[in-house]
Amino acid sequence: MKKILSILIIAVLLLSITGCSTSSKNTESKDKKVKVGFIYVGPIGDGGYTYAHDQGRLYLEKELGVQTIYKESVKEDKAEVEKVVEDMIDQGATIIFGTSFGFQEGLLASAKKHPEIKFLHCSGYETAENMGQYFGKIEQIRYLTGIVAGLKTKTNKIGYVAAFPIPEVIRGINAFTLGVKSVNKNATVKVVWTNTWYDPAKEKDAAIALIDDKCDVITQHQDTAGPQQAAESRGVYSIGYNSDMSKTAPKANMTSAVWNWGPYYVKTVKAIMDGTWKSGKYWGGIEDGVVDIAPLTDVAPENAKELVEKAKEEIKSGKLNIFTGPIKDQSGKVRVEAGKVMSDDEVWNMDYFIEGVEGTIPQK
Known part of the structure; x- marks a missing residue:
C-alpha cells in the first residue's frame, strides 16, 4: 500500500512539473512580440513616398502592438537589399516589407534563402511561396x-x-x-x-x-x-x-x-500572425481605401x-x-x-x- 501511495505522489508531482512547463511555454509564446522590418528607398522625412509608408508602419504598431524596425535610403541594388534583409533577420524580424520597385531582385533572392521569413514587395511582379506583391490603383x-x-x-x-x-x-x-x-x-x-x-x-x-x-x-x-x-x-x-x-x-x-498604407499593413501582418496568409498579388483601389x-x-x-x-x-x-x-x-x-x-x-x-x-x- 505504501509503495502504491509513493507511486501516486510521484505521478502527481511529475504532472505538476509538466503543467508548469507547458504553462510557461504558452506564456512565452503569447508574450513574444512579432517584429516587422521595413526597407525604404528614401528618408522618412521626404514628405512623400517614404513618409507615407512610414505612417503606415506607425499605424501598424498602434493597431497590432507589434514591434517594427526600418532602414532608410537603401539603394535599389540586389546586394545592398540582401545585406539589409540579413541585418533585419539578425534583429529578429520575421516579416519584411520592401517598399520600392528596385528592391525586387534582392527580396526574391532573400526569400529563397530564408523560407521561414515572410516577404512583401511593393509595386513589382515576382512572387514566391513566402513572398507576395502589393500595390494600389x-x-x-x-x-x-x-x-x-x-x-x-x-x-x-x-x-x-x-x-x-x-x-x-x-x-x-x-x-x-x-x-x-x-x-x-x-x-x-x-x-x-x-x-x-x-x-x-x-x-x-x-x-x-x-x-x-x-x-x-x-x-x-x-x-x-x-x-x-x-x-x-x-x-x-x-x-x-x-x-x-x-x-x-x-x-x-x-x-x-x-496613399494610405496602414490598413493594408495591419490586414497583412494579422493574416501572417493568424496563419491564414498566402502569397499573391494585391492591387487595391478606392474601395479599399489604400488610395x-x-x-x-x-x-x-x-x-x-x-x-x-x-x-x-x-x-x-x-x-x-x-x-x-x-x-x-x-x-x-x-x-x-x-x-x-x-x-x-x-x-x-x-x-x-x-x-x-x-x-x-x-x-x-
Whole structure:
C-alpha cells in the first residue's frame, strides 16, 4: 500500500512539473512580440513616398502592438537589399516589407534563402511561396487629379515630373491625361524624366523647366515635394503625390494623390500572425481605401469638387472604368477599341503614352 501511495505522489508531482512547463511555454509564446522590418528607398522625412509608408508602419504598431524596425535610403541594388534583409533577420524580424520597385531582385533572392521569413514587395511582379506583391490603383486617383488640372490650366499646358519610364509611372501619366481630357479637350500633358525617385533639387529643376515652357500646372510621380515648391516659387499651380502636400506649397497646391498604407499593413501582418496568409498579388483601389485624393484646397477651381466627387463615386461603384476605349496612342493608333475595358494585366503592363501626352518613353 505504501509503495502504491509513493507511486501516486510521484505521478502527481511529475504532472505538476509538466503543467508548469507547458504553462510557461504558452506564456512565452503569447508574450513574444512579432517584429516587422521595413526597407525604404528614401528618408522618412521626404514628405512623400517614404513618409507615407512610414505612417503606415506607425499605424501598424498602434493597431497590432507589434514591434517594427526600418532602414532608410537603401539603394535599389540586389546586394545592398540582401545585406539589409540579413541585418533585419539578425534583429529578429520575421516579416519584411520592401517598399520600392528596385528592391525586387534582392527580396526574391532573400526569400529563397530564408523560407521561414515572410516577404512583401511593393509595386513589382515576382512572387514566391513566402513572398507576395502589393500595390494600389493610384491611377484611379491620377484621373481625379487630372480633372482638377484640366479645369485650372489657362495655357492648356500641364507639366508632369516623372521618375522612371516603367509601367507604374506610365499608366499614371496616361490616367492623369484621361482625367484632363475629360474636362478640357485642348490641354496637353508634357513629361520630363528625372531617372530618380528621390532627388529634391533635380525634381525642382525639372519642374522649373516645364514652367519655363509655359506649363501653368505641375504634377509629379516623385518622392519629394520639390516640384510643388518649384510651382510655389514661380506663381503657378500644382498637384502633389504620395501624401497631402498642401502645407509644403500652400499658394500652389490644389490637391494630391495620396496613399494610405496602414490598413493594408495591419490586414497583412494579422493574416501572417493568424496563419491564414498566402502569397499573391494585391492591387487595391478606392474601395479599399489604400488610395485616395486629398481635400481640394482654396486655390482649386470652384467647380472641381463636384466633378471630382461624382467621378470618385462612379469609380468606386464600378460605373466608371477610366481605361475604357476608344483610347489612342500618341501616333493616333487605336490601342483600345470603343466600349472595350482594358484588363488589369493590360493596365499593369502599359508601355506607351496615349494621345495628349507630350514626351517620349526612353527605350531600355
